[in-house]
Amino acid sequence: MNNINELIYEGKAKKVFSHDDSNKVIIEFKDDATAFNAMKKAKFEGKGKLNCLISSRIFELLIKNNIPTHFLELKNENTIIAKKIKVIPLEIVLRNTAYGSLCKQTTIKPGTVLPKPLIDIYLKNDELNDPLITKDRIEILNIISPKDLDLIIDLTLKINVILKSFFKNIQLELVDFKLEFGYDCKNNILLGDEISPDNCRLWDLNQKNDIIVSLDKDRFRNDLGGLIEAYSEINRRINDFI
Structure with a gap:
């Protein structure tokens, strides 16, 4: 990155830089890994590159299936060019199979296939530890309109259908995943962030x-x-399939 590109934001896994076009940004994927709201941290050489390549391929797939995303193009192996968006401070989690926090918070046993996809929405706020939030609370906090929330939920369900089928083709079960959305300069809602093994649970169906x-x-x-080996395996399967 040169001096022209100003660092706008640095998150746990990515850095966002300015672009010559004010409606675009350059997103660099880092090798950092965090868990439990960054209480656990480590670096894995090559992780950023793998997440960048995997995300790019999946964004391309979603765009072909008429899902609006911020992704524009792969700049290099660990950097993409994307549309600049105003991020909506909500994390949308879709669960196909019960695992993780859902099992800790309910009596559902890990590995239970859910009768229909479950959508959980979390307030994107590190200080509050990203709490589970209801539609009524979203409305009271005036985060987004009910109409826009319905659109996001509809998009999430469509994305799930596309990704479940895609991952099944490469012998992976899509257990759950987290999405983030934002508004572009024309106030359109776009899928943002990344789609990678960092925010998807993927189980090997070859077992x-x-x-x-x-x-x-x-x-x-x-x-x-074996984190890098696992991410490399996903990248290999995607490349072999596409």
Whole structure:
């Protein structure tokens, strides 16, 4: 990155830089891994590159399927050019199979396939530890209009159908995933952030005897090791399929 590109924002996994076009940004993927609201941190060489390449391919797939996203193009192996968006401070989590926090907060057993996709919405706020939030609270806080929230939920359900099918084709089960959205300069809602093993739970369908083998950030969360190997395997399968 040269001096012309000003650092606008640095998050846990990415840096956002200005672009010559004020309606665009340059997003650089970092090698940092964080879990439990950044209480656990580590660096993995090559992680940023893998997440960038995986995200780019998946964004391209979603765009082909008429999902509006911020993605414009891959700049290099760990950087993309994207539309500049005003991020909506909500994290949209869609669950196909029960795991993680859902099982800690309910009596549903881990690995239970849900009768229909469950959407949980969290307030994007590190100080409050990203709490689960209701539609009524979103309305009271005036975060977004009910109409825009309905649009985001509809988009999330459509994305789930596309991604579930895509991942199944490369022998991966899409357990759950987290999305973020934002408004572009024309006030259109776009999918932002990234789609990668950092924010998707992906289980290897090649395993026998119902053994769960995670090929996602749970390898870091749960001290399973082999994070780069898992991300590399996903990238390889995507490249072999597309």
